[in-house]
Amino acid sequence: MRRGFLFLWWLCFLSQGVPGHGQSLEGFVKFNSFQELWDAHQREFLEEKMQATPQGMPSKEGEFVLIAIDGGAGSGKTSTARTIAERNNFAFVSTGEHYRVLARHLAEENISPENVKAIQLALGELRPTTQFIGNQAHMSLDGSIVPWEELHNGAINTIVADYAQNPFLREFLHDYQQQLPRAVQSAGYGGLVIEGRDMTSVVFPEADLRVFLDADPHARQHRRQMEGIADDIHARDAKDCRQLQQRDGVLCIDSTELTLPEVISIIQKQIRICLP
Numbered sequence: 001m002r003r004g005f006l007f008l009w010w011l012c013f014l015s016q017g018v019p020g021h022g023q024s025l026e027g028f029v030k031f032n033s034f035q036e037l038w039d040a041h042q043r044e045f046l047e048e049k050m051q052a053t054p055q056g057m058p059s060k061e062g063e064f065v066l067i068a069i070d071g072g073a074g075s076g077k078t079s080t081a082r083t084i085a086e087r088n089n090f091a092f093v094s095t096g097e098h099y100r101v102l103a104r105h106l107a108e109e110n111i112s113p114e115n116v117k118a119i120q121l122a123l124g125e126l127r128p129t130t131q132f133i134g135n136q137a138h139m140s141l142d143g144s145i146v147p148w149e150e151l152h153n154g155a156i157n158t159i160v161a162d163y164a165q166n167p168f169l170r171e172f173l174h175d176y177q178q179q180l181p182r183a184v185q186s187a188g189y190g191g192l193v194i195e196g197r198d199m200t201s202v203v204f205p206e207a208d209l210r211v212f213l214d215a216d217p218h219a220r221q222h223r224r225q226m227e228g229i230a231d232d233i234h235a236r237d238a239k240d241c242r243q244l245q246q247r248d249g250v251l252c253i254d255s256t257e258l259t260l261p262e263v264i265s266i267i268q269k270q271i272r273i274c275l276p
Helices: 002-015 034-051 077-088 095-108 116-124 154-164 167-177 180-186 199-203 217-226 233-240 260-274
Strands: 065-071 091-094 129-133 136-140 191-195 209-214 251-254
Touching: 065 077, 065 199, 077 091, 077 191, 077 209, 077 260, 091 095, 091 180, 095 116, 095 136, 095 154, 095 167, 095 191, 116 167, 136 180, 154 167, 167 199, 180 191, 191 199, 199 209, 209 260, 251 260
Parallel strands: 065 191, 065 209, 091 136, 091 191, 209 251
Antiparallel strands: 129 136
């Protein structure tokens, strides 16, 4: 009771002209009612909570670990990368989401995949930021994260590979993605697992561990359907063929006959062997 009385007295004292939460001494805030004061403090508390950066494993200089995973659609990149990140308390990035975010944005701006000049101009106006939900880092164009279902519907599935062929768009995303290890490390994580096209060959050829996942086209098509994604694997492979290139020094895994835990086990063994 006594604590409750002191708390109410403190709130009433604030309402008489003491700077509100987050205010400087020069900017006094006058609240007309207790409810108004309470609502203001609750609102700012929630805003700070939304902006707070989640913390992973503490990292020391020189100990940050970068794992890049590449492979075709339906090869298991996302599930594998997400699980590896969780196992090791690393941050996780799905770069396929980046292409979908840009495809959605450009389509909403009525810019077709064939309009190379318009895409270049539109990209020049964008300033992407990174936001976290749990340990996953998301790219944001306007300060908010696009919901998963809005990025994986039939319309986006149909157009994303067409936009992804644009060299300016790929360069734009490569530049952004190469900044992610620094952002992730600043967030307190000891490592990053990033998956997607070009990760092992173009964006992070010097990653601590590079993995290329492959699987039979029929198996990959079935996996996509199980995920609720209706696209043509053969058509996607034809459009992505330039990016689906294996490189020397990359751990290649054919997951056609393997379960996800078996793939994870192979990679985890390599992590213990190759990384400090």
